[in-house]
Amino acid sequence: MSRRVLIAGNWKMNGLLSDGVALAHSIAERAWDKNCSLLVCPPATLLMAVGEEFADTPVAVGGQDCHVAENGAHTGDISASMLADLHCRYIITGHSERRADHGETDEIVQAKAKAAWAAGMAAIICVGETEAEREAGDTLSVISSQCAGSIPDGATAKNTVIAYEPVWAIGTGKTATPDDAQAVHAHIRADLAKRFDDDMAARTRILYGGSMKPSNAADLLAQPDIDGGLIGGASMKAEDFLAIADAVPQDA
Ligand code: PEP
Numbered sequence: 001m002s003r004r005v006l007i008a009g010n011w012k013m014n015g016l017l018s019d020g021v022a023l024a025h026s027i028a029e030r031a032w033d034k035n036c037s038l039l040v041c042p043p044a045t046l047l048m049a050v051g052e053e054f055a056d057t058p059v060a061v062g063g064q065d066c067h068v069a070e071n072g073a074h075t076g077d078i079s080a081s082m083l084a085d086l087h088c089r090y091i092i093t094g095h096s097e098r099r100a101d102h103g104e105t106d107e108i109v110q111a112k113a114k115a116a117w118a119a120g121m122a123a124i125i126c127v128g129e130t131e132a133e134r135e136a137g138d139t140l141s142v143i144s145s146q147c148a149g150s151i152p153d154g155a156t157a158k159n160t161v162i163a164y165e166p167v168w169a170i171g172t173g174k175t176a177t178p179d180d181a182q183a184v185h186a187h188i189r190a191d192l193a194k195r196f197d198d199d200m201a202a203r204t205r206i207l208y209g210g211s212m213k214p215s216n217a218a219d220l221l222a223q224p225d226i227d228g229g230l231i232g233g234a235s236m237k238a239e240d241f242l243a244i245a246d247a248v249p250q251d252a
Pocket of ligand 1: 010165169170171172173209210211212230231232233234
């Protein structure tokens, strides 16, 4: 079953207007002829300007988070429909930084994924174990529980992408070994098959995130159940982000 690889950049809370536009420009001019889909999720303040740089290029834009409500008295928040209005195609939900900094529970993440769908976008639902959970041998049970709680009923390969992001690997320079990451991805796919069906599981993309960079991308992306990357630090350098896209196997 072939799944189109997705290489997604998460700029987090980085970038002012001039840097963001310059970075988007450098990515856009070398984004052609990649063997994968490309996505950039800049801070919301840059979405319009960055979106203009990516207009008529193969690079899609996405949001890093959304509120569960469509509109209303939620000062400082941004709704999924506002992101759709700026041509976002995806919204990241449940990133571990939001789970930690904003106390987002699986229930909230699930509601945000549904909000993304309702506004016509796909949700990139993030799951991942902490270092303590890994050391206790609980990785697979933590991942199963986060997937069960965060992925809404009604998930399809079109409206949902899963990102496996071990918390201990995010922004630390530590990466899961390709074999360890593959084992977790295969486990997530087996869970999807049990809960939904074999076809949905076979078609749904599962990205790896956690210090992915040009030097380790090829080995990670060569794994049969790793369908792309969610990339933080390395997505802030056009050369590195594009080198990761170039590491996608030709037969992917
Ligand atoms: C992320 O923020 O989703 C991420 C994976 O960050 P980094 O690539 O910097 O580890």
